[in-house]
Amino acid sequence: MKKKAKALSLALAGIMMLSLAACSGKAPEKTEAAADTTAAQSSEKASEAATTAAKTADGKQYKIGVLQLVQHTALDASNKGFIQALDDAGLNYTVDQQNASGDQPTCQTIASKLVNDGDDLILAIATPAAQAVAGATSEIPVLVTAVTDPAASDLVESNEVPGGNITGTSDLTPVKEQISLLKKILPDAKTVGVLYCTAESNSEIQAKMAKEAIEAEGMTGVDYTVSSSNEIQTVVTSMVGKVDAIYAPTDNTIAAGMTTVAMIANENKIPTICGEEGMVKAGGLATYGIDYYELGYLTGKQAVKILTEGGDVSKMPIEYLPLEKCKLSVNEETAKTLGIDLSGLK
Numbered sequence: 001m002k003k004k005a006k007a008l009s010l011a012l013a014g015i016m017m018l019s020l021a022a023c024s025g026k027a028p029e030k031t032e033a034a035a036d037t038t039a040a041q042s043s044e045k046a047s048e049a050a051t052t053a054a055k056t057a058d059g060k061q062y063k064i065g066v067l068q069l070v071q072h073t074a075l076d077a078s079n080k081g082f083i084q085a086l087d088d089a090g091l092n093y094t095v096d097q098q099n100a101s102g103d104q105p106t107c108q109t110i111a112s113k114l115v116n117d118g119d120d121l122i123l124a125i126a127t128p129a130a131q132a133v134a135g136a137t138s139e140i141p142v143l144v145t146a147v148t149d150p151a152a153s154d155l156v157e158s159n160e161v162p163g164g165n166i167t168g169t170s171d172l173t174p175v176k177e178q179i180s181l182l183k184k185i186l187p188d189a190k191t192v193g194v195l196y197c198t199a200e201s202n203s204e205i206q207a208k209m210a211k212e213a214i215e216a217e218g219m220t221g222v223d224y225t226v227s228s229s230n231e232i233q234t235v236v237t238s239m240v241g242k243v244d245a246i247y248a249p250t251d252n253t254i255a256a257g258m259t260t261v262a263m264i265a266n267e268n269k270i271p272t273i274c275g276e277e278g279m280v281k282a283g284g285l286a287t288y289g290i291d292y293y294e295l296g297y298l299t300g301k302q303a304v305k306i307l308t309e310g311g312d313v314s315k316m317p318i319e320y321l322p323l324e325k326c327k328l329s330v331n332e333e334t335a336k337t338l339g340i341d342l343s344g345l346k
Contacts, residue, residue: 064121074171115137153202259283272284
């Protein structure tokens with residue numbers, strides 16, 4: 001009887017398994033292949049995370065200070081990417097988030113505070129913030145991000161070999177490609193106003209690159225500069241009737257005041273090509289730019305290497321996002337206001 005009962009149980013189990021397979025509605029071969037692919041991808045990510053976590057599981061809690069120049073979409077994204085990289089690495093840390101609201105003296109005050117607090121590492125977001133921290137310490141490891149050219153801004157000896165206590169990532173945008181985009185959208189444009197703040201060295205670098213690219217495309221580039229956000233409305237208004245388009249690089253002052261720029265420019269049918277996606281969302285027409293979240297994430301990985309692996313800041317080169325990480329962003333509402341068809345760009 002026991003043998004018969006056992007045989008009956010096995011038969012019933014077999015029938016149930018066949019029924020479950022039939023009810024799934026999926027071919028076993030395809031399900032297994034998909035599972036294998038997903039498992040391989042998950043395994044790769046898990047392996048990388050486990051390796052990093054093992055390196056950071058030393059029980060130490062790190063103090064990290066963050067000085068962000070001003071609040072706007074691009075810099076906020078860099079900040080979030082940086083923090084996410086620390087979390088993904090399993091780092092045990094506390095973070096002191098500080099924002100200077102675009103004021104240079106405030107940058108210097110905050111930089112001194114972070115140094116006096118004895119932080120293990122300081123992140124400076126945007127060039128003026130980086131310059132303030134650089135002037136406050138030569139000992140604490142400092143990472144910079146959203147800085148176009150650290151060497152040209154006197155933050156490091158060279159971008160290849162920083163040589164001091166500062167390294168990080170550059171937000172050098174594909175200026176040439178952005179001007180080519182402008183020409184593609186506005187083939188008849190002859191005069192381009194280059195709008196930026198003279199208080200930001202990174203903007204002056206980009207403005208020079210932009211004017212060279214504008215001339216190479218057979219157009220004329222004219223500087224329109226502000227020294228503070230208070231001048232944006234007056235300067236943009238002065239461009240009406242004088243330019244066919246506006247180019248605004250990844251300038252923090254202009255980015256923070258982009259709604260004002262867009263309001264005046266769009267009302268007067270002047271298209272604005274921007275340095276980054278956040279400026280497009282604020283009313284600009286289009287850009288081909290980098291992902292600031294990814295840039296911040298890359299900086300966060302540098303922080304993990306410095307804090308947990310003894311990475312030598314003086315020998316860690318400034319890193320850049322590859323061109324393939326850049327993406328096209330357009331504002332359809334702005335295009336409609338300007339009467340421009342952007343469907344050919346996609």
